Amino acid sequence: MPIFNFDNIKISGMACAMPSNITKTESFKDIFSAEEVDKFMLMTGITETRRTSKYQTASDLGYVAAEKLLQHKNIDRNEIGALVFGTHSPDYRRPGSSSIVHKRLGLSIDTAVFDISLGCSAFVYGIQTVASMMNSSDIKKALLIIGDTTGKTTNPIDRASIMLIGESSVAILLEKTNDASPIISLVRSDGNGYRYLIVPGGAYRNIDASHENEICHDGIERNLHNSIMQGTSVFTFTISDIPKLMKDFWALTNTSVDDYDCYAFHQANLYILQQIAKKLKIPADKMPLTLSKYGNTSGASPIVTLCDTFGNVEGKELNTLFCAFGVGLSWGAFSAKINTSDILPIIEDDSVFEEGIIRSMKEL
Numbered sequence: 001m002p003i004f005n006f007d008n009i010k011i012s013g014m015a016c017a018m019p020s021n022i023t024k025t026e027s028f029k030d031i032f033s034a035e036e037v038d039k040f041m042l043m044t045g046i047t048e049t050r051r052t053s054k055y056q057t058a059s060d061l062g063y064v065a066a067e068k069l070l071q072h073k074n075i076d077r078n079e080i081g082a083l084v085f086g087t088h089s090p091d092y093r094r095p096g097s098s099s100i101v102h103k104r105l106g107l108s109i110d111t112a113v114f115d116i117s118l119g120c121s122a123f124v125y126g127i128q129t130v131a132s133m134m135n136s137s138d139i140k141k142a143l144l145i146i147g148d149t150t151g152k153t154t155n156p157i158d159r160a161s162i163m164l165i166g167e168s169s170v171a172i173l174l175e176k177t178n179d180a181s182p183i184i185s186l187v188r189s190d191g192n193g194y195r196y197l198i199v200p201g202g203a204y205r206n207i208d209a210s211h212e213n214e215i216c217h218d219g220i221e222r223n224l225h226n227s228i229m230q231g232t233s234v235f236t237f238t239i240s241d242i243p244k245l246m247k248d249f250w251a252l253t254n255t256s257v258d259d260y261d262c263y264a265f266h267q268a269n270l271y272i273l274q275q276i277a278k279k280l281k282i283p284a285d286k287m288p289l290t291l292s293k294y295g296n297t298s299g300a301s302p303i304v305t306l307c308d309t310f311g312n313v314e315g316k317e318l319n320t321l322f323c324a325f326g327v328g329l330s331w332g333a334f335s336a337k338i339n340t341s342d343i344l345p346i347i348e349d350d351s352v353f354e355e356g357i358i359r360s361m362k363e364l
Contacts, residue, residue: 003186003252006131010180011336013073013173015344016300016307017064018050018166025049025163032159040163045270049166049295051151055352058089058147059097061169063104064349066143069171070105072344077105081139082112084130086122086299088327089149090115091356093203100356101145112139119197120266120326121187122146122299124334127172127322128185134176144172148298153199155226160218164269166295170303173342186249187332188241196233197327200224238272242325243279249321249333259319260335263287266324267294267301299324304346306338311345 025047029037041047052061062085070077083105085098096115107113112133118125126144134142147169154161201209201224209224216222218231250256263286265273270291277287288309290301297304302322310318318338325331358364 004128006135006183008178008180009131009134009174009176009183011172011338012175013069013342014170014303014306015065015069015347016168016170016304017061017347017349018168019052019056019350020348021051023049023051028163031157036159043271044164045291046164046295047292050168052149052167053350055357056350057091058087058149058169059091059100060351060353062145062147062171063101064347065169065171066101066105066145068344068347069173073173075141078108079141080107080111080143082130082133082142083107084114084116084126084144086116086118086126086146087148088117088119118327118330119148119298121324121330121332123302124322124324124332125187127334128187130174131183134174140176142174144174146170146299150227150298153227155222158220158222160220160231161227161229164296166297168297168300168304170300181337183334183336184253185334188245190329193237193329196230196329199227237329238268238325239275241331242276245331245333246280246323257281260321261318262320264302264306264320264322267291267296267305306343307346310340310343313340316340
């Protein structure tokens with residue numbers, strides 16, 4: 001069982017950036033029926049989301065969050081030994097978005113830089129990856145950036161997903177220190193569910209996939225370049241495997257539901273989170289929710305929630321249990337103590353890295 005214990009590494013800062021553009025869920029009544037939209041809001045708890053502009057990417061938002069974090073913490077950029085970006089929404093097929101952020105932040109060439117191709121579980125896997133790198137090297141400080149702009153691959157008439165998606169990126173600073181409380185991480189995967197959340201076309205398996213819409217098994221029109229979710233399979237997975245993961249985590253760490261001040265979960269949808277909390281007897285006041293304002297922001301959502309909830313709270317230590325789940329299938333949990341003074345409030349930003357918009361081969 002892949003459980004990891006890091007006793008000399010702490011999360012010493014986190015920031016979140018999102019676009020200012022608000023999409024009201026009620027506005028979809030012009031596309032879908034009022035009854036359908038009202039039912040969606042009741043089940044998911046989502047009344048509005050944020051969306052990027054045409055050329056704004058997850059790396060734009062990730063750069064803003066990381067830049068703000070480095071300035072707030074007064075970090076010497078030459079001290080950053082690793083930058084890892086977890087995303088399913090890269091700027092290009094190659095290079096990875098981490099390289100773009102590395103350039104924009106002005107980090108040293110002595111920085112390990114790469115992407116992780118994960119969505120909703122990217123934060124828990126990213127923490128495990130970066131902490132492992134730091135644990136076995138002389139890296140003292142590292143940045144983990146998580147973000148997606150999933151709305152760009154969602155069919156605009158996909159009533160199952162288009163109202164669900166929010167867009168954001170977050171940056172997390174990890175530091176090696178002798179006074180850290182342990183970070184304990186448990187991750188799992190099941191490749192049998194690779195089709196449950198998928199964009200089938202456009203990569204190297206089916207590079208010239210058709211852009212023509214087809215009627216899917218759920219009666220919704222999509223094409224092979226759209227995000228496709230098998231909702232029933234995903235729901236069954238989350239309400240069975242996630243409670244089991246949490247119970248295993250408590251058993252392995254000799255803790256219980258009462259030992260944690262905050263449960264920062266992936267914000268999938270309200271009904272799923274309510275079912276998980278009910279099964280695990282997690283008090284509602286220990287599981288903050290931000291779905292109503294931001295929707296499902298993929299792997300960034302646990303940090304979006306903390307920044308929204310505690311971004312203006314000073315000097316309070318939270319024994320936090322994080323849990324995320326999604327594409328792959330992949331899921332995991334980890335515990336860490338977070339000081340609210342290290343959590344920045346939500347940042348709104350609509351800037352675009354204009355240099356990165358390459359419209360002609362002549363520009364290369």
